[in-house]
Amino acid sequence: xxxxxxxxxxxxxxxxxxxxxxxxxxxxxxxxxxxxxxxxxxxxxxxxxxxxxxxxxxxxxxxxxxxxxxxxxxxxxxxxxxxxxxxxxxxxxxxxxxxxxxxxxxxxxxxxxxxxxxxxxxxxxxxxxxxxxxxxxxxxxxxxxxxxxxxxxxxxxxxxxxxxxxxxxxxxxxxxxxxxxxxxxxxxxxxxxxxxxxxxxxxxxxxxxxxxxxxxxxxxxxxxxxxxxxxxxxxxxxxxxxxxxxxxxxxxxxxxxxxxxxxxxxxxxxxxxxxxxxxxxxxxxxxxxxxxxxxxxxxxxxxxxxxxxxxxxxxxxxxxxxxxxxxxxxxxxxxxxxxxxxxxxxxxxxxxxxxxxxxxxxxxxxxxxxxxxxxxxxxxxxxxxxxxxxxxxxx
Numbered sequence: 001x002x003x004x005x006x007x008x009x010x011x012x013x014x015x016x017x018x019x020x021x022x023x024x025x026x027x028x029x030x031x032x033x034x035x036x037x038x039x040x041x042x043x044x045x046x047x048x049x050x051x052x053x054x055x056x057x058x059x060x061x062x063x064x065x066x067x068x069x070x071x072x073x074x075x076x077x078x079x080x081x082x083x084x085x086x087x088x089x090x091x092x093x094x095x096x097x098x099x100x101x102x103x104x105x106x107x108x109x110x111x112x113x114x115x116x117x118x119x120x121x122x123x124x125x126x127x128x129x130x131x132x133x134x135x136x137x138x139x140x141x142x143x144x145x146x147x148x149x150x151x152x153x154x155x156x157x158x159x160x161x162x163x164x165x166x167x168x169x170x171x172x173x174x175x176x177x178x179x180x181x182x183x184x185x186x187x188x189x190x191x192x193x194x195x196x197x198x199x200x201x202x203x204x205x206x207x208x209x210x211x212x213x214x215x216x217x218x219x220x221x222x223x224x225x226x227x228x229x230x231x232x233x234x235x236x237x238x239x240x241x242x243x244x245x246x247x248x249x250x251x252x253x254x255x256x257x258x259x260x261x262x263x264x265x266x267x268x269x270x271x272x273x274x275x276x277x278x279x280x281x282x283x284x285x286x287x288x289x290x291x292x293x294x295x296x297x298x299x300x301x302x303x304x305x306x307x308x309x310x311x312x313x314x315x316x317x318x319x320x321x322x323x324x325x326x327x328x329x330x331x332x333x334x335x336x337x338x339x340x341x342x343x344x345x346x347x348x349x350x351x352x353x354x355x356x357x358x359x360x361x362x363x364x365x366x367x368x369x370x371x372x373x374x375x376x377x378x379x380x381x382x383x384x385x386x387x388x389x390x391x392x393x394x395x
Contacts, residue, residue, distance in 0.1 A: 003065065006254045012073075014023070014253075016350070018160065021143040021307075029390055032221055034369070036203075036263050037043075040134075040260070044069060044070050044071035045067070045068065045071075045386070046067075046068050046070075046197075046373075047064055047065070047066070047067050048065070048066050048067075049066075050062070050063050050064030050065070050303045051064065051066070053112070055072075055084060056080060056332075057084045057085070057301075058085050059082055059083050059084030059085060059094075060077065060082070060084075061080070061081070061082045062077075062082075062149040063079070063080060064077075064078075064079060064083040065077070065078040065081050065170075065319075066078075072105055073104055073105040073250050073271075073283055073284070074103070074264070074283065075102070075103040075107075075269070076100065076101075076102055076103075076106075077101045077103075078097050078098060078099075078100040079097070079098050079099045079100060080096075080097065080098035080099070081095070081096070081097050081098075082095065082096045082097075083095050083106070086117070089120070090119060090120060090193050091117045091118070091119055091120075091138070091325070091338060092118060092120055092370075093117070093118040094115075094116070094118075094131050095114075095115065095116060095118065096113070096114070096115045097111075097113075097114040097115070099111065099112050099113075101112065102350050104283055104284070104285055106284055107139055107142075107285070108139065108140060109131070109138065109139050109143075110137070110139075110140075111134050111135075111136065111137045111138070112134075112136050113133075113134065113135035113136070114132060114133070114134045114135075115132055116130055116131050116132020116133060116150075117130070117131050117132070117133055117135055117262055118130055119361060120140045122299040123134070128154070129151065129152060129153045129154065130150075130151070130152045130159075131151050132149075132150055133147075133148065133149055133150075134148040134150070134290075135147065136148075136275065139181075141172065141367070142171065143169070143170065143171045143172065143175060144169070144170040144171050145166050146147065146166060146167050146168050146169075146170075147166060147167035147168075147311050148164060148165065148166045148167075148277055149162045149164070149165045149166075150162070150163065150165075151163045151164075158192075159192070159193070159194045160192070160193040160195065161190075161191070161192055162189075162190070162191045162192075163188075163190050164187075164188070164189045164190075165187065165188050165189075165190070165298040165319035165357050166187040166278040167183075167185070167186070167187075168183065168184060168185050168186075168187070169182075169184040169187050169203075169296070170182075170183050171184075171185070172248050175213070177212075177265075177302035178210075178212045178213040178214060178215050178216075179211075179217030180208070180210060180213065181207075182206070182207070182208055183205075183206070183207040183208040183209075183375070184203040184205070184206055185203060185204050185205040186203060186205070187201065187202070187351075188202045188203070189201045189202075193278065194278075195235070195277070195278060195284070196233060196235065196278060196329045197232055197234075197278060198232045199229075199230075199231055199232070200227040200228075200229070201227075201228070201230075201231075202224065202227065202228055202229075203227040204226070204227075205223070205224070205225055205227075205278075206222075206223070206224045206225075206227045206247060207221065207222070208222045208223075208279075208371070209221050210222070210349075210350065211349075213251035214251070215351075217349035217369045217379050218253075218394065219252065219253045219347070219348060219349040220252075220348060220349035220350060221252060221253060222250060222251070222348065222350070223250070223251045223252070224248065224249060224261070224387045225247070225248050225249045225389065226246075226248045226249070227246070227247045228244075228245070228246045228247075229243070229244070229245050230242075230245075231244070231248075232320065233278065233281060236269055238269050238272070238289070239248075239268075239269040239272075239276070239281055239288070239289070240266055240268050240269070240296045241264050241266070241267040241268075241291070242264075242265075243263070243267070244262075244264050244268070245262070245263040245264075246260065246261070246262050246263075247261050248251070248260045250347075252347075252348040252350075253348075254306075254347040254348055255325060257303070257344050257345070257348060258301055258302055258303040258308070258341075258344075259302050259303060259305065260302050261272050261299075261300070261301050261302075262298070262299070262300040262301075263297075263299050263395045264296065264298040264302075265294050265295070265296060265297045265298070266289050266295050266296045267293070267294050268291070268292065268293040268295065269281075269288065269291055269292070269294065270289050270290070271291040271292070271324075271384065272287065272288050273287045273289075274287045274288065276288035276374070290320070290322075290323075291320050292320055292323045292324075292325070293315075293316065293317050293318065293319065294319055294320070295311065295315040295328070296312040296315065296381050297312070297316065297331075298311070298312070298313055299313075300312075301341070303337070303340070303341055303344070307332075307336065308335075308336060308340050308341035308344075309335065309336035309337070309339040309341070309374060310329060310333070310334075310335070310336075310341050310342075310345075311334045311335075312333050312376070313331060313332050314330065314331030314332075315329070315330050315331075316328070316329045324348055326384055327382060327384055328382065328383055329380070329381065329382035330381055331376065331379070331380045331381070331382075332379050332380070333363065333374075333377065333378050333379075333380065334374040334376070334377045335363055335374060335375060335376050335377075335381045336372070336374045336375045336376075337374060337375070338360065338364060338375055338376050339360065342356055342359065342360045342363070343356075343360075347353065347383065350389075358389065358394055359378065359389070362376050362378045362389050362390055363376040364376060366378055366390065378390055379391070380394075
């Protein structure tokens with residue numbers, strides 16, 4: 001009984017001490033947190049906070065929060081943001097956001113039901129991370145990301161590591177020749193951001209809808225499995241973007257096309273008026289120049305079942321829209337089991353029948369190559385609107 005009385009007295013003492021502290025914290029904490037965050041903002045950034053109040057769990061609720069970074073052309077609007085402390089050294093805080101909008105110079109995203117934890121493994125090294133879930137992210141009429149899990153390591157230091165998983169991704173974008181739609185299932189992405197960007201993306205399934213390209217063709221829909229994309233953004237003489245894309249078991253409405261596809265390339269930015277860092281490049285600063293050249297293009301397509309092989313190699317200069325200089329593409333095509341592999345691509349609608357027929361005739365009439373992996377080779381050169389096949393106008 002003596003121990004019980006001691007525990008009762010201890011509980012009453014703690015109650016007498018902590019109830020006033022709790023009440024005071026609920027009053028003082030919101031304004032203190034607002035002032036602390038505002039004083040820590042980077043140059044060119046501003047924070048606007050509407051109604052705020054403390055929560056029963058010693059947290060803070062913000063009804064309307066607006067963050068702007070004018071330097072990077074980013075604005076973040078959050079509705080019903082709740083931050084609450086956690087009785088854990090490694091997970092000191094939880095957060096929940098009912099909805100929000102992210103605006104950049106060229107895009108606007110909305111998201112719903114974002115929740116997660118703030119993780120701390122080292123105060124000394126600023127090793128603070130965020131782990132969370134988002135039900136949905138949308139870009140108006142362009143993109144949908146569903147059921148996303150994410151982990152961002154090092155959110156306040158110079159080196160960040162990002163891991164993301166999504167149940168599915170649905171992307172739409174308007175190419176110079178028409179609308180393109182991409183769908184991905186079971187997506188995983190990992191990236192490192194320091195002075196350069198390095199990202200790797202894997203997905204279980206991919207659907208590419210090109211049915212609205214050009215004059216349109218309902219058969220122009222491709223399906224693949226085991227997708228891998230490796231891309232970066234690095235600074236050398238100019239900013240460059242190396243890309244490596246692979247996909248297996250390629251099918252279309254007409255049936256199986258091939259066993260695997262491998263695409264590589266290198267995008268190059270030019271005409272920069274200032275030297276830009278990675279953040280300025282990612283924010284789309286026009287003074288950083290623009291993507292103009294795509295070189296070292298390599299497209300390899302195999303159909304192991306029918307012993308077919310297709311390889312396209314090219315360097316493209318001034319090939320992007322509004323490049324502001326004459327287009328020049330120098331390329332070559334090599335094939336094995338030529339008639340079979342070209343006819344399959346024509347049946348899918350990816351290759352225009354007229355162009356495919358001309359290309360097939362040029363390949364079959366060209367001298368056989370000395371390489372074991374290929375039977376025929378043709379050279380294609382594009383100068384502006386002029387197309388030369390083996391040195392002769394294609395039409």
